[in-house]
Each structure stands twice: as C-alpha cells, then as structure tokens.
Amino acid sequence: MPKLSPTMEEGQISRWVKNEGDSFDANETLAEVDTDKATMEMTALHGGTLLKILKGAGDTAALGEAIAITGNKGEDISALLTEIGTAKPPAAANAANGNGKSAEAPVAKAAPSVAAPAIPQSEIRIPQSDGRMLVSPIAARMAAENGLDLKAISGSGPNGRIIKRDIEQALAGGGTIVTKAAAPSFTPSTVVGASAFREEPTSQMRRVIASRLAESIGPIPTFYLTREIEMDNVLSLRKAINASLSDDQKVSVNDILVKAVAMALQKHPFVNASYQDRAIRFYEQADIGVAVAIDEGLITPVVRGANLKGFVEIGQEVRSLAARARDKKLQPEEYTGATFSISNLGMFGIKEFTAIINPPEAGILAVGAATQTPVVRDGQIVVRSIMNITMSCDHRVIDGATGAKFLDTLTKMLEQPAMMLA
Amino acid sequence: MAVLTIRDALNQALREELYRDENVFIMGEEVAEYDGAYKVTRGLWKEFGDKRVVDAPITELGFAGLGVGAAMAGLRPVIEFMTWNFSILAADQIINHAAKMLYMSGGEFNVPIVFRGPNGSAYQVSSQHSQALEALYSNFPGLKVVMPSNAADAKGLLKSAIRDDNPVIFMEQERMYGIKGEVPEDDDFTIPLGVADVKREGTDCTIVARSMTVPMALEAAEKIKEQFDVSVEVVDPRTIKPLDIDTIANSVKKTNRLVVVEESHAFASVGAEISHQIMENAFDYLDAPVKRISTAETPMPYAKNLEALALPSVDKIIAAVKEVCYL
Numbered sequence: 001m002p003k004l005s006p007t008m009e010e011g012q013i014s015r016w017v018k019n020e021g022d023s024f025d026a027n028e029t030l031a032e033v034d035t036d037k038a039t040m041e042m043t044a045l046h047g048g049t050l051l052k053i054l055k056g057a058g059d060t061a062a063l064g065e066a067i068a069i070t071g072n073k074g075e076d077i078s079a080l081l082t083e084i085g086t087a088k089p090p091a092a093a094n095a096a097n098g099n100g101k102s103a104e105a106p107v108a109k110a111a112p113s114v115a116a117p118a119i120p121q122s123e124i125r126i127p128q129s130d131g132r133m134l135v136s137p138i139a140a141r142m143a144a145e146n147g148l149d150l151k152a153i154s155g156s157g158p159n160g161r162i163i164k165r166d167i168e169q170a171l172a173g174g175g176t177i178v179t180k181a182a183a184p185s186f187t188p189s190t191v192v193g194a195s196a197f198r199e200e201p202t203s204q205m206r207r208v209i210a211s212r213l214a215e216s217i218g219p220i221p222t223f224y225l226t227r228e229i230e231m232d233n234v235l236s237l238r239k240a241i242n243a244s245l246s247d248d249q250k251v252s253v254n255d256i257l258v259k260a261v262a263m264a265l266q267k268h269p270f271v272n273a274s275y276q277d278r279a280i281r282f283y284e285q286a287d288i289g290v291a292v293a294i295d296e297g298l299i300t301p302v303v304r305g306a307n308l309k310g311f312v313e314i315g316q317e318v319r320s321l322a323a324r325a326r327d328k329k330l331q332p333e334e335y336t337g338a339t340f341s342i343s344n345l346g347m348f349g350i351k352e353f354t355a356i357i358n359p360p361e362a363g364i365l366a367v368g369a370a371t372q373t374p375v376v377r378d379g380q381i382v383v384r385s386i387m388n389i390t391m392s393c394d395h396r397v398i399d400g401a402t403g404a405k406f407l408d409t410l411t412k413m414l415e416q417p418a419m420m421l422a
Numbered sequence: 423m424a425v426l427t428i429r430d431a432l433n434q435a436l437r438e439e440l441y442r443d444e445n446v447f448i449m450g451e452e453v454a455e456y457d458g459a460y461k462v463t464r465g466l467w468k469e470f471g472d473k474r475v476v477d478a479p480i481t482e483l484g485f486a487g488l489g490v491g492a493a494m495a496g497l498r499p500v501i502e503f504m505t506w507n508f509s510i511l512a513a514d515q516i517i518n519h520a521a522k523m524l525y526m527s528g529g530e531f532n533v534p535i536v537f538r539g540p541n542g543s544a545y546q547v548s549s550q551h552s553q554a555l556e557a558l559y560s561n562f563p564g565l566k567v568v569m570p571s572n573a574a575d576a577k578g579l580l581k582s583a584i585r586d587d588n589p590v591i592f593m594e595q596e597r598m599y600g601i602k603g604e605v606p607e608d609d610d611f612t613i614p615l616g617v618a619d620v621k622r623e624g625t626d627c628t629i630v631a632r633s634m635t636v637p638m639a640l641e642a643a644e645k646i647k648e649q650f651d652v653s654v655e656v657v658d659p660r661t662i663k664p665l666d667i668d669t670i671a672n673s674v675k676k677t678n679r680l681v682v683v684e685e686s687h688a689f690a691s692v693g694a695e696i697s698h699q700i701m702e703n704a705f706d707y708l709d710a711p712v713k714r715i716s717t718a719e720t721p722m723p724y725a726k727n728l729e730a731l732a733l734p735s736v737d738k739i740i741a742a743v744k745e746v747c748y749l
Contacts, residue, residue, distance in 0.1 A: 136709045138678050157710070157748050164678055164709040165748070 004040035134161035262286035262306035289338030431573035450502030486512035503539035521564030541593035549721035554686035571636035573603035578613030618666035624655035642739035688716035
C-alpha cells in the first residue's frame with residue numbers, strides 16, 4: 001500500500017482497475033484507493049503484469065503492506081506468496097514513532113516487485129464544474145503513456161472533449177492549463193404543469209463529500225456535547241492585541257479559538273486522537289482543520305501545529321489557506337491530515353449547530369455566533385457575549401466525560417485567556 | 423491493360439469462366455436472348471447456347487432453387503437476379519437451402535453457386551426497387567457477400583466467386599455499370615475474396631466505403647484535401663463477408679478517425695458491424711466517435727430531389743469527415 005495522501009496510514013481498496021493477468025504500462029492506473037481523505041488513483045511506476053491481487057475491493061491495508069504482486073507474465077510467485085503470508089505489516093512501527101513521512105513500502109524491493117508504490121502527480125481530482133471529463137480514447141491513452149495530467153489540459157473537441165491534437169499540443173508545450181467552466185445546462189420538464197428543473201452532474205468533490213460523510217454518520221457512533229462560553233474576555237483580548245498590530249496582522253476571534261482548541265487538545269490526548277481498527281492513534285501536535293466554504297462545497301485547510309503558533313501566525317495562515325482554497329490552489333497536504341477540525345458558522349448568524357466528523361479525526365467543533373445575551377451572574381442579570389459550541393465526538397475514542405473535560409478546559413481558556421499560558 | 427466498363431468486365435469474367443469450366447452455366451430472367459436486362463450477359467447465349475445460358479420464367483424462388491439443386495449435383499450455376507430486390511422472393515432458397523446445405527448435410531453437399539445482380543438504388547425506381555440488401559445476407563452463416571466498386575475488382579472478384587465452392591452473394595450497382603477502369607487482360611486474373619483494398623492512401627481520416635459509395639468517397643477525399651488540407655484514406659472492403667477488419671483497423675490505427683459510408687439503411691447495417699468491430703479492435707486509437715453515412719430511414723422516395731436527399735452524397739461525406747476531424 002503506497003502513501004497516497006500526506007497523512008494516510010492505511011488505505012482501503014475501492015476497486016481494482018486492472019485484473020489479475022492484465023499487463024500495464026508505467027503511469028497506468030492500477031487501482032482506486034480510499035485514503036483517509038479521498039479516493040486516490042494508484043498508478044504504476046513501471047510497466048509489468050498484475051500477477052496476484054492480495055487485497056480485494058473493500059479490503060484495508062496498512063502502508064507498506066503487500067496488496068498485490070506484479071512482475072513478468074508467467075513468473076513463479078509461490079515463494080513470494082509464502083513470504084508475504086508470514087510477514088507483518090510494518091505500518092505499526094511507522095505509526096508508533098509518530099513519523100508519518102517515512103513509510104516507504106519495504107516489500108517493494110522484493111523481486112518480482114510487490115505493488116509498486118506509486119504516488120500520482122496530483123492526487124485528488126480537481127472537481128470539474130461539469131462533473132465528467134470527456135476524453136477521446138486515443139487522447140486518454142497518449143496522456144497515460146506520456147504521464148500527462150488530463151486535468152491540466154483543456155479539450156478543444158465538442159463539449160470540451162480532450163482529443164488527440166490537445167495532447168499533441170500539450171506534449172509540444174503549447175497546452176493550456178485551464179479548466180473550462182461549462183455553462184449550466186437547463187433541462188426543461190416534459191411534464192406540462194410541473195416545475196422545470198435544472199440538473200448538473202455530480203462533481204467529484206460532491207461525491208467525495210457524500211461518501212465521506214455517509215461513512216461518518218454510519219459506522220462512527222457520534223454524540224454531541226454543547227457548552228456556552230462567555231467570550232467577553234476574548235473580545236477584549238483581541239481588541240488589545242489588534243490595537244498594536246498592522247492591518248495584515250489583525251487577529252480574529254476564530255484565530256484565538258483555533259489556538260485555544262489546539263492548546264486544550266494538548267491537555268486531552270483522547271480528543272486529539274483517531275480510532276483505528278487495531279489501535280488508537282494519538283497525535284503529538286494539534287493540526288487544526290478549519291472548514292472553509294467554497295463554491296463547490298467545502299474544504300478544510302489545515303493549520304499545522306496550531307498549539308505551537310501565535311495568534312498572528314495562525315491568523316495569517318488561515319487567511320492564506322482560505323484564499324487559496326477558494327481559488328482551488330491548495331496542495332493536497334494543505335487540506336488533508338488534520339487531527340481535529342473546527343467548523344464556524346457564526347458569521348452566518350448560526351447560533352448553534354452540530355457538525356459531522358471528518359474521519360479519521362475523533363471530533364469536530366461546531367461554533368456558533370457570539371451574541372449579546374442576558375445571563376445571571378452572582379444573582380444579577382447582566383449582558384455577556386455568549387457563544388455556543390457543540391463538539392461531535394467519536395464515541396469509539398472519546399467518552400462523554402472525556403469530551404466534557406476537554407470542553408471545560410477550552411471554556412476556561414476562552415473565558416480566561418491567560419489560562420492558555422498555564 | 424484494357425479499359426472496360428464494369429458491365430463489360432463482368433461480361434468478360436462470365437465468358438472466361440464459361441470457357442474455363444463446362445459446369446458453369448448462367449440462369450435468370452432475360453439473360454439469354456435479350457442479352458440481360460442490363461446487358462451484363464451480352465453475347466453469351468449466342469456464343470455458348472441454350473444449355474449454358476438459360477432464360478428463366480419470372481419465378482425467383484423456382485430458378486434459385488433449381489440453381490441450388492444443380493450446384494448440389496455438381497454444376498456451378500451463376501444465378502442472375504434482375505435486381506437484388508427480387509431476391510427477396512427467393513430468400514428461402516438462398517438463406518435456408520444454399521447457405522445451410524453443407525452444414526445440414528454433414529458436409530455431403532457443398533453448393534458452389536453465385537447469386538448476382540444489381541443492388542441498391544438506380545434512377546428513380548422508387549421504394550421497392552432501390553434497396554441495398556447486403557446487411558440481410560451478411561447476417562447468415564454460410565453466405566459470402568461480395569461488392570465490387572470498379573471494373574478490375576468486378577472481374578477479379580466475380581471469377582473468384584464462380585470458382586468458390588460455396589454460395590456467394592455478388593452485388594453489383596446499376597448506376598455503376600458504365601464506370602470505366604483498367605482491367606488486367608490475363609484470363610486467370612482473380613482477386614481473392616475477403617481481402618480489402620486501400621483505394622486511396624491518407625493519414626488523417628479513414629473512410630470505409632463499398633460499391634457506389636467508393637467513387638463518392640474518393641471524390642470527397644479530393645475535395646477535402648483541396649479545401650482543408652486533410653488527408654483521407656479510402657478503404658474498400660470489397661468482400662463484406664468475410665470482412666477484412668484487419669486492413670480497416672490498421673487504417674484507423676493510423677488515422678484515428680473513421681467514417682463509414684453505405685447505401686443501405688443505418689440500422690443493423692454493415693456499417694454498424696464495422697463500427698462495432700473497430701470499437702473492439704481499435705478502441706484505444708479512436709479520437710472521435712465513428713460516423714456513419716447511410717440512406718435515410720425511409721422507403722426510397724420516387725421524386726428525384728428526395729431520392730438524392732435520401733442517398734449518401736459527396737457533400738454528406740465531406741461534412742462527416744469534418745465532424746470526426748473536428749474541423
């Protein structure tokens with residue numbers, strides 16, 4: 001199992017594109033693999049024949065674990081099969097030392113080579129506004145043979161179909177790297193009296209969101225914890241900080257929230273964790289995914305090590321990530337592999353809501369608007385800026401009390417920001 | 423080489439084969455004393471007499487069946503249909519007897535027979551006399567189907583058809599009988615069945631045409647070269663069954679684009695079969711969907727202008743080539 005996303009530790013075979021006995025060329029897609037973030041294409045580093053599939057569709061394999069044997073047609077693989085049968089997947093070791101970057105597939109050295117770990121050029125398909133990409137067969141084949149990314153080629157045929165001459169132009173260096181936005185097409189209803197409607201094909205991103213969220217609400221036993229937090233001190237802290245900062249450094253409430261969540265996560269390792277089939281993974285730093293709405297849906301760029309960063313740095317990073325997210329210029333490693341996420345709909349006037357966990361994270365915090373609210377303090381009715389937060393918890397990792405304690409810490413840090421220093 | 427019309431090339435082939443093998447005989451309506459409805463058999467009755475060139479009554483099923491029986495008994499009949507439209511009356515003898523005899527007799531009786539005549543449209547002969555029936559006969563195991571498009575092919579293929587030991591459907595075209603071409607003078611000149619011919623070499627687009635649409639495709643190819651500097655290759659399968667798909671596929675692998683032009687209707691046509699076989703054999707080489715030009719889905723209109731609109735034309739072929747070449 002090759003590493004197809006920056007944070008994946010295991011992958012699930014979504015489907016094999018090649019069957020046993022099929023031969024393939026370099027850069028041809030062998031299988032589609034569901035990683036922690038998306039469905040990736042696993043492509044071949046070099047040509048060969050798919051001799052044996054060890055992990056079928058639906059099977060999960062750790063990084064470096066053998067999923068198939070490739071080699072020359074007719075090659076004897078019996079010895080290799082025996083060896084693989086007794087070998088242990090090395091992914092646990094990688095996970096244990098916490099270094100998610102070192103996982104080369106060790107079995108790839110065996111001859112015949114085992115499951116060429118191939119990392120495609122760009123790992124997630126950029127969603128096309130018209131959904132499906134049109135490519136003529138020979139254009140598809142030429143692109144595959146030359147390692148061209150079809151997503152980077154605009155088609156000159158009917159309906160944007162990528163045809164041979166587009167590939168030839170791209171190979172000659174004259175190809176345009178533009179994604180065409182097709183005008184929405186309207187389908188008039190044939191039923192008289194009923195409302196006409198418009199249909200657009202499902203985008204790749206929409207499908208990924210659907211499958212990920214369905215996956216979440218199904219197998220993940222989720223429960224929700226809500227707290228009211230007095231934000232007055234955060235607001236005055238922000239005012240005080242911003243007074244001495246230039247415009248491009250100004251800090252938002254959300255930036256402070258990101259920092260506070262990251263600090264609180266450091267104190268509650270079960271929340272900054274991930275449930276794996278055979279282990280619970282605890283993350284050393286808090287990589288906070290910040291949900292950003294874009295035209296096509298949403299994406300969660302990640303502020304890495306938010307526990308280690310200051311408000312200003314976090315603020316600048318979030319703004320930069322969000323801007324590039326809207327321009328669809330994020331690199332895969334910039335929107336994958338958070339350890340915990342925040343979804344803030346306060347700016348839309350939402351007071352309180354629940355968010356859906358983005359697996360394999362164990363929790364997500366849904367943040368509402370801070371509003372001036374009458375509350376009782378020391379027997380008096382006073383006005384405070386009250387913000388409701390709701391955490392969705394993966395009960396396989398986080399128990400009720402665990403989550404409540406985390407929220408208590410977070411509440412204290414926001415109500416008394418000095419606690420972040422404690 | 424002699425320059426002959428297709429009519430005379432066919433006449434030469436028949437004459438040479440009548441000389442070559444005394445078992446060969448011709449039978450059909452008006453083939454003898456009248457010299458043939460389209461003069462393909464001109465002079466043969468005078469030269470070979472009543473036994474070798476036989477006028478049949480207007481009984482297609484009868485003389486087709488007589489031919490099948492004669493072939494089973496060892497003769498080599500060449501049965502002329504005044505047009506292939508009339509073969510529909512004899513379809514039972516062709517499809518159920520000629521095509522199946524070898525199989526159903528356990529190999530006891532082969533049927534070395536040629537059914538020949540003009541196929542497709544003529545000049546305003548309307549719905550019942552303008553049909554191109556090659557797809558019908560190509561659909562049945564046991565029948566070979568041949569469709570020449572020039573004088574040399576007409577002669578060489580007809581001689582091979584007569585010498586073939588099994589039933590051959592030989593389809594000519596009334597509009598083409600007068601087209602002249604060079605023909606080898608060798609008495610033993612034959613063209614093997616099942617071998618396609620590249621009528622014009624090109625690099626950008628393949629047109630597969632047969633019979634009447636071959637000259638159309640060649641004219642279209644010239645015009646496309648002039649107007650768009652696009653190089654069109656024209657492939658004539660010559661034999662529809664067995665089909666030389668390799669030659670067609672190799673051409674498509676070179677040009678990446680295919681237009682099939684045919685005089686028959688489109689549905690379940692030979693063009694549909696070729697499109698399918700190209701999808702099977704050259705899918706990864708296609709740069710555009712295969713385009714077909716066929717006769718309109720209507721009984722052939724009598725009116726001259728409507729007949730012209732219903733049939734394939736040079737302009738329609740040019741438009742199709744432009745489409746698959748994304749011009």
